[in-house]
Each structure stands twice: as structure tokens, then as C-alpha cells.
Amino acid sequence: MKIFVCLKQVPDTEAKIKFKPDGSGLDPSGIKWVMNPYDEFAVEEAIKFRELNPGSQIFVISVGPKERVVESIRTALAMGADEGLLVIGPDNLDAYSTAKALAEAIKKESGAQVIFTGKLSIDTNQASVSQMLGEFLNIPHATVVSKFQSSGDSANVERDIEGGAKEKIQLKTPCVIAANKGLNLPRYASLPGIMKAKKKIIKEYDLAALGVSDLDRKVSYVQFTLPAEKPPVKLLQGDSSAQVSELIHLLRDEAKAL
Amino acid sequence: MPTTLVFVEHQDGQIKRSSQELLQIATQNNQKTLAVAFGSHAKSLASACAQNGAQEVHLVCDSKLDHYNSELYLAAMSVIVEKTSPQFILASSSSVGRDLFPRLAAKTGAGIVSDAIALTFEGSNLKAKKPLYAGKCFATAEFKNCSSQIVLMRANQIPLTTVAAGAGQLVEHSLPATDLKTIVQEIVKGSSKKMDLTEANIVISGGRGLKEASNFKLLHDLADVLGATVGASRAVVDAGWVSHDMQVGQTGKTVAPTLYIAVGVSGAIQHLAGMSGSKVIVAINNDANAPIFQKATYGIVGDLFEVLPKLTEEFRKVLGK
Known part of the structure; x- marks a missing residue:
């Protein structure tokens, strides 16, 4: 079966944020880019799920500028994912366009049994792409997931909700699972893993081929300011x-x- | 007059404060304010919605909606959006809000911004200010190409006041039949009955300075007196002293209460990012050079094991508890 992991590259949490001189956005100079921390839980859960389902394959997919995003895809491949998919796009695509691009690419790869994502990315804190992806693919989703188990055509998950409470739910697969901290302990890439990752395939798509245009952008950010x-x-x-x-x-x- | 739909969350028969804020924001900005509430007891909220400015109160009084189910809530919300065609939709950046509305946005071709802290209504456009990189900076989100504009707001952003009451006309809808792929089997309540960190008006956070897990009791004692919620730094969550839902910071929760008390928290950049929007910050730490003091309004350099019990005792006297 096919397992997908969607990941985003974000500035390291240690990063000091500076803007371009005209205030139009982030000044990327000196920023160290890393895999979004919640996406590491998604990669790990996919690997654990593959261990229980021999013969399955993990595809890791990301949208963004090729030069840097390819690094995070390689990190996931070094952790153990099988193949990479890179959707080449600008660095500030909004959630709607991103989810549409991911959904179209996953359809072109003839679908997935389970799609793992992080519960949110720590740059915009939007927490939207996973649910939108579920809608575009017409499959159920569960967000803020801290426990996942799946067999046959269903998955049992636990979600963290407010006040430390948990919700136990059952979803039909295929489904989208958005990982919270606590789901697992992500492994580090081993040296052999890193060597192997260099030879793994990373397929490329561009936004136009996936039918995503500027008309799909619904949100843009302006007027960047630092806290007083x-x-x-x-x-x-x-x-x-x-x-x-x-x-x-x-x-x-x-x-x-x- | 543009129409704003406000999704009203409620608990124990009361509208949550965060939803009250949204009704008041819409009403104060000359919107035709429509409230939406779900669940078998939703009707009892109608007069409170009207008092906060709602012209119409749209209800789906179905016991299937007493607990959140992503598919049923989506179905119910879609019906109301289709019938009312609102320009703007406001909801809380809560557990339910964050799960439900992105999917509604994808379904209806709406734009969505979550985690907003301020709104500007400009005719048929809404602008939402929000923190990025967990509060290391702010930006204004603008919409285009949208069927409607959805904003999820953080709690505690405006003081509650009295607004002109709305007519509160009741409009009932029924839940459409839905072929469910998601079943909620059980809700396991958390150990704490306190408000969630993101909604709390006072937060008391503990860090490594507490030395061991059992010393969190000192924070809980103070929290009980102040009606506060207890948070924690990443270091002590990773050490397993407390659970992740208590973590404040860039990989935990971003909070902006009226009062934030950091006890034995040194103030790593990720923690500061998650709490520096708090209105008043108190830091208690034995290291005068701890970065937390750069963000603090008031600081006590001292031994927390000496200061905390005295603080709890004094507050108890002053507040008469």
C-alpha cells in the first residue's frame, strides 16, 4: 500500500526573524531551514506503519523552493522514507493552494492508504493544510493525533483536545492523520540511511502541471512588524x-x- | 450591511467568553451579526446571543452535535453557510474551530486565517493581524478570490462590554443525512477542570528551576487561589514531569493571557515566542541574567521555594480565599 507524508520546511526555532528592507516579508539570509518539528512525528509514524505492513512504500512530498526544500525531503528519505516528490513553488504559498497542489500530486500518484502530516507548521501556525487535503481528496481527517492504529479499512486514533482531554475516534481509511507531539519519538537519520537517501528518487512537479494557479491564492501576508x-x-x-x-x-x- | 456569521461555542449552557468576544466584535463593526450554535441545548443560548448583538440565531438542535464530530459539524455548518451567504465567518481558534473551519474553507472556496489577534473590517474585506513564528513577528493577512472570509480568533483579545442587543430571531435548521466515515467513540476527560491554556486569563508556568515534578504542586496551589491554568516549559515536558498539553512555546501552545507568571523558567527563545504577547509578565528566577527578565514586566530575583508559598499565602489573604 502507499503511504504519504506531507512535510514543510520552516525556519529553525532558534532563528532570529528579520524582514526585507521594504517590510514585504521574511529576510531569508542567515536562516537555517529545518523540517517542521511536527512533521518529524508524521515521518516516524509512517515508518512504524510500514513496518506493520510489509511491502508498503512511503512517499514524502513537499511544496516550496527547490534549492532548500529538497534538503528536508532528503532528511525524511534518510530517516527511512522510500521516495520523494517535490512540488516546486514559491516560499509563501497559502494553505489552500498548498493543499490543492498536494491533493493533485497524490491523485497523480494514484492515491494513498494513509496520509500523515504534522498538526501545524510552526511558521504561520495555520493548522489548515491537513483538513483541506482531506476535503480535496474526499477522505476523512483527524488532527492533533497522539495515538494511531490501523488495520483493514479503518484507523483508530486518539486526538488531544482542550484541557488535557482526549477524543477516541474511528475513521475509515484512506484518511489524513495530522500528528501531535507525543505520537512517537522520531528517529534520527543513521549514517547508512543518509548514504542510501542520496540514491533515492525525488520526482518533481510544477504547480501549473497540477492545475494550481495564482487564482487559488486566497490569503497573503503584508505589513510585517516586530513585537513592540x-x-x-x-x-x-x-x-x-x-x-x-x-x-x-x-x-x-x-x-x-x- | 455585510453579514458576519459567528460560530458560538458553549459549555454547561453558557456561551464561551471567546465566542462572546466575536459576537461583540462583529456587532461593534456594524455587521449584520448572525450567531450559529449546535447541540440539543443550543436554543437556551439564543437570548445570550441576542444580548451580544446577534440579529439572527441559527440553530441545529440535534443531539448528534452535542459532541464534536468533524463530518457532522461540517455538514451542519455547510447548510447554514449556503443559506446565509455570509461575507465573513468568525470562530475561535479553539480545538473545534481549528479542526472544522479549514475543511469548510476548502469545501466552499473560502479563505481562512487562524490564530488572529485583531480584526479590521473594510467594507467587503476583512484584515486579520496575527503572530507568525509563534510571536517573533506579526503580519496582516488579506484575502482575495474568496467565497467568504473566515477568521479564527484567539481568546481574550478584547474586553467584554455591553453592545446594542440584536433581534435574535431564531432560525432552525436540520442536520442533513451524512454517510459517516468518522465515529467519535469516547471522550476521555483530562485530569484538570481548569480552562485550557489558550483561553485562560492567568497562566502560571513552571520550568526546570522547580527541580522535580512533584514541586509543580506549588504552582497548582497558587493557580487554585488565582483561578489560573498551569503551563510548563519544553524542558520539563521533555523530562516527562508534565504532559505536552501544558507546554507553552513554539512547539507547544502560544498564549496571551492578561497575567503570565513564569516560575523557574529561564526563557529560551522558543518559550519567549509562545508567551511574550501576554499583557503583564512576572518572572521569578534565581538567575538575574535569565532571558525571561528581558520580557518581564515585574521580576523577582530569588529562591522560588521561598517566594512561591508566600505569594500564594498573600494572594489568599488579599483575595479573601
Whole structure:
């Protein structure tokens, strides 16, 4: 059976964010790009699922600029995915266009039994592509998944919902599964894995061949700003009792936070 | 007058604060405000929706909607969107909102922006300000080529006030028959009855400075007095002291409460990104050079094991609890 993993490349969480001089977007100079952390759980879960289903194949697919995105695809191949698919596109495609491109590419590869994604990408925090992909492929989805099991034509999953609660649901496969932290512990790529990955195929698509045009873009970002500078911290003096009463006084009377 | 549909979430017969905010935002911006509520008890929310400005209250009073099911909610929401053709749809950036509305957007050709913190209505266009890179910067999202414009807002973004009440005309819809591929089998309640981190008005987070898992009790004691929710840094989540749903930061939850108290949290860049939108930040740490103090409003350099119990005790006296 075919297993797909959708991944996105994002700036490393350590990255300091700077803008282009005209404020039109991110200045990519000096940014280290990595696989979106939640997508690592997706790759790992796909590998575990393949172990239970011998003969299955894992295709890892990503949309973005070829020069850099190919690196994250190689990382997934080094972890153990079988084949890569790169949809060459701009670095700021919106969720709708991205999901449409992914859906069309997956259809061209004659579909998947399970599609794994991360629950969100840590750059825009949109958490949209997985559900849209489910809609475009007309298959069910489950987001924020921390447990996955599948046999026959169904999957049993646990989703993390608000307040630490969990929802146990059953979905018919094929389906889209959006991984949360806690689903598994992603493996590191081994040295032999990295060597093998160099020889694995990465097939390329362009957006036009998938029927995605500028008319599919529904959201764009403008007016980038940095958070306002905070005034320096007010350090409270004296022994701990004095600090505590001063803090309570400030929270009530100055900050009015209570 | 443009029409704005507000998806109303409720619990124990009450409209959630986050949904009340959305009704008020729409009404204050001269929208024809339509509320939508699901579930067997939805009708009891109608007058509260009207008080917050709803002209119409669209209901699907079906017990199948008492718990969230992605397919049933999508079916119900699609019916209402089709019948009301709203320019704008507002919902909370909650567990349900984030699961449901992207799929609705794909189904109806709408645009969607999640995690917004401010809205500007400009005629037939909506602009939504939101944090990117977990709050390291902000940008304004603009829509085009959309059937409708959907924004999911974070909770606690505006103070609640009194708005001109709407007519609150009831419109009932029935749930269309759906061939279900998704069945919700069980909801396992969390151990905490507290509000979710993303909705809480006060958050108290603990880090490695607490030395061991059992010392989180000190935070829970203070949280009980303040009605706060307890969060944590990534370091202690990875150490297995607390569960991931408590993690604040770029790979956890982004929070922006009125008051954020960081206890024994040094303030890694990923953590700061997840909480620096908080209105007032208090840091308690024994290391005066900890990065958390750069974001803090008030700082106590000291031993948290000495400071915390005193703080809890003093608050208890002051708040009369």
C-alpha cells in the first residue's frame, strides 16, 4: 500500500526573524531551514506503519523552493522514507493552494492508504493544510493525533483536545492523520540511511502541471512588524516578604491585572 | 450591511467568553451579526446571543452535535453557510474551530486565517493581524478570490462590554443525512477542570528551576487561589514531569493571557515566542541574567521555594480565599 507524508520546511526555532528592507516579508539570509518539528512525528509514524505492513512504500512530498526544500525531503528519505516528490513553488504559498497542489500530486500518484502530516507548521501556525487535503481528496481527517492504529479499512486514533482531554475516534481509511507531539519519538537519520537517501528518487512537479494557479491564492501576508519593545523589567527589592507584597501591590494597583 | 456569521461555542449552557468576544466584535463593526450554535441545548443560548448583538440565531438542535464530530459539524455548518451567504465567518481558534473551519474553507472556496489577534473590517474585506513564528513577528493577512472570509480568533483579545442587543430571531435548521466515515467513540476527560491554556486569563508556568515534578504542586496551589491554568516549559515536558498539553512555546501552545507568571523558567527563545504577547509578565528566577527578565514586566530575583508559598499565602489573604 502507499503511504504519504506531507512535510514543510520552516525556519529553525532558534532563528532570529528579520524582514526585507521594504517590510514585504521574511529576510531569508542567515536562516537555517529545518523540517517542521511536527512533521518529524508524521515521518516516524509512517515508518512504524510500514513496518506493520510489509511491502508498503512511503512517499514524502513537499511544496516550496527547490534549492532548500529538497534538503528536508532528503532528511525524511534518510530517516527511512522510500521516495520523494517535490512540488516546486514559491516560499509563501497559502494553505489552500498548498493543499490543492498536494491533493493533485497524490491523485497523480494514484492515491494513498494513509496520509500523515504534522498538526501545524510552526511558521504561520495555520493548522489548515491537513483538513483541506482531506476535503480535496474526499477522505476523512483527524488532527492533533497522539495515538494511531490501523488495520483493514479503518484507523483508530486518539486526538488531544482542550484541557488535557482526549477524543477516541474511528475513521475509515484512506484518511489524513495530522500528528501531535507525543505520537512517537522520531528517529534520527543513521549514517547508512543518509548514504542510501542520496540514491533515492525525488520526482518533481510544477504547480501549473497540477492545475494550481495564482487564482487559488486566497490569503497573503503584508505589513510585517516586530513585537513592540518592552520597557525594562521592574526588579522588586528587599527580602522575599517585601518582594511578594510589592508584587501584589503592583499587580493590583499599577498593572490592574487582577 | 455585510453579514458576519459567528460560530458560538458553549459549555454547561453558557456561551464561551471567546465566542462572546466575536459576537461583540462583529456587532461593534456594524455587521449584520448572525450567531450559529449546535447541540440539543443550543436554543437556551439564543437570548445570550441576542444580548451580544446577534440579529439572527441559527440553530441545529440535534443531539448528534452535542459532541464534536468533524463530518457532522461540517455538514451542519455547510447548510447554514449556503443559506446565509455570509461575507465573513468568525470562530475561535479553539480545538473545534481549528479542526472544522479549514475543511469548510476548502469545501466552499473560502479563505481562512487562524490564530488572529485583531480584526479590521473594510467594507467587503476583512484584515486579520496575527503572530507568525509563534510571536517573533506579526503580519496582516488579506484575502482575495474568496467565497467568504473566515477568521479564527484567539481568546481574550478584547474586553467584554455591553453592545446594542440584536433581534435574535431564531432560525432552525436540520442536520442533513451524512454517510459517516468518522465515529467519535469516547471522550476521555483530562485530569484538570481548569480552562485550557489558550483561553485562560492567568497562566502560571513552571520550568526546570522547580527541580522535580512533584514541586509543580506549588504552582497548582497558587493557580487554585488565582483561578489560573498551569503551563510548563519544553524542558520539563521533555523530562516527562508534565504532559505536552501544558507546554507553552513554539512547539507547544502560544498564549496571551492578561497575567503570565513564569516560575523557574529561564526563557529560551522558543518559550519567549509562545508567551511574550501576554499583557503583564512576572518572572521569578534565581538567575538575574535569565532571558525571561528581558520580557518581564515585574521580576523577582530569588529562591522560588521561598517566594512561591508566600505569594500564594498573600494572594489568599488579599483575595479573601
